[in-house]
Amino acid sequence: MSGSVKDPADLTDGALVCRDEGHSWRFVEDLVVENRGRVVEFTQVRLCPRCSTSRRRTIDGRTFAIKRTTYQYERDYVLERGVRLSRLDWRRAAITRALRRRAV
Numbered sequence: 704m705s706g707s708v709k710d711p712a713d714l715t716d717g718a719l720v721c722r723d724e725g726h727s728w729r730f731v732e733d734l735v736v737e738n739r740g741r742v743v744e745f746t747q748v749r750l751c752p753r754c755s756t757s758r759r760r761t762i763d764g765r766t767f768a769i770k771r772t773t774y775q776y777e778r779d780y781v782l783e784r785g786v787r788l789s790r791l792d793w794r795r796a797a798i799t800r801a802l803r804r805r806a807v
């Protein structure tokens with residue numbers, strides 16, 4: 704994925720909020736797969752307006768278990784390969800940025 708970043712400080716404000724607090728999903732559409740009148744799969748397509756990540760969550764029409772969830776990320780949301788951060792690291796980065804902004 705091109706445009707990946709090395710450090711949380713390089714993320715956009717929106718992406719950093721999502722990394723810290725979670726996405727703000729908005730409805731895009733629901734996709735229904737039917738077979739002979741029965742719902743086989745139900746796919747919820749959602750978009751986060753803050754960071755432009757989209758999510759497709761496919762649910763089994765009989766058991767309602769989640770069969771798969773896929774995400775599509777905008778550039779600058781994803782970290783470079785090998786860089787892994789915990790929720791605490793993201794929170795630290797978000798709060799550091801907020802405090803720095805307040806000090807200006």
Ligand SMILES: [Zn+2]
Pocket residue numbers: 717718721725726727751752753754755756
């Ligand atoms: Zn988001």
